Amino acid sequence: MLDETRSFFRRPLDDKMRISYENSPSFRGFMKLGVENTSGKLDYREQVEYAVEYNLKNKDKDNSSAYQHNKSFPVYERLKGRNPWPDDIQPTLKSTTTKYSTEVCAIADVIRDSLCLALKLDPKDTLHDKFFHPTEVPHWVIKLISYPPNESESESEKSTQQGVGEHTDTNFLTLLAQDSSTDGVLQAFSQGEWIDVPSSSIDDDDTNGDSTKCSSSSSSSSSSSRYLICNLGEQVQTWSNGYFLATPHRVIMRTSSSSSFATTSNIPRTPRTSVALFYNPSLAATMGPLDSNKISNLSWERPQDYQQWQRPNNLMIPSVGDNTFKSLARSHPKVFARHHKDLKILDDGRIIKRRDQSTNLARS
């Protein structure tokens, strides 16, 4: 999967732009450098975003910008699009991504059930109805990402560049694979400090309790094990009443002067590559805090600052579908403005039809 991702990003910009996300009402496709921001600062990465493909009645639904999306309501129906695969230039991307996503979702299923068991709850009675709705499927999203190296040599300039700013993921849980970049590093905030998250084990026998180890089939690292990193998302935190905390994380790109490896070798600087699978309940589900009586027999103390990473203007709305739509629309305002002209996102995160707003205003 990482090899496929690297080959895609090595292609000329014109090739990549052929699957631009700007043509996709469901926010799928290639995003060039500098179109996304996190924590109010510009991220520095290129990415391709895909998601589960639904059996749509209208086959051309997502590929035609002429499609009248303002007819589909609830709004999350608009996320049910098709993926713009680069079949003519890299046909293996589709098959590899589809297989990888299926396998990683199976791991996510196990982690989801393990979280219930940790709360001494039966997974079937607790979360299954949110993921396995009669007509819906878990709404996974996959992001293939490339972070260019930080070329700045000057000590006077900032020694790090924001790959992606500090945040918690808005979904349920995320499983992430990354290559061993010399410059870029994923960091997680743990017990008051930012710590580096390794991409693979240095010693194959070394097991780290926080990570799942996968044996790598990649030709570039056949002798080591690559970690599949699990970040818990805001939905897990809300659902568990703060028993589990969403993992704050960020990616920083060190300069050549601060990257010890790069300064002591003549190895060319390469982009950092990662693949994040965002695992979600079905779009039709609602997620709220579970009945706290159900976990009253557990002895634990919720940290006082457990909501410190949640941005006040980005609170989770109970409809999984609308919450997912809101997060995507806020991260990608250009797509929102182009394809969803009939909608407006209120400051509290609710999504309304523009004409509904005038009705509401008229009423008040």
Ligand SMILES: O=C(O)CCC(=O)C(=O)O
């Ligand atoms: O690239 C990474 O390692 C992290 C990406 C990430 O956190 C995100 O896209 O939400």
Ligand SMILES: [Fe+2]
């Ligand atoms: Fe993230």
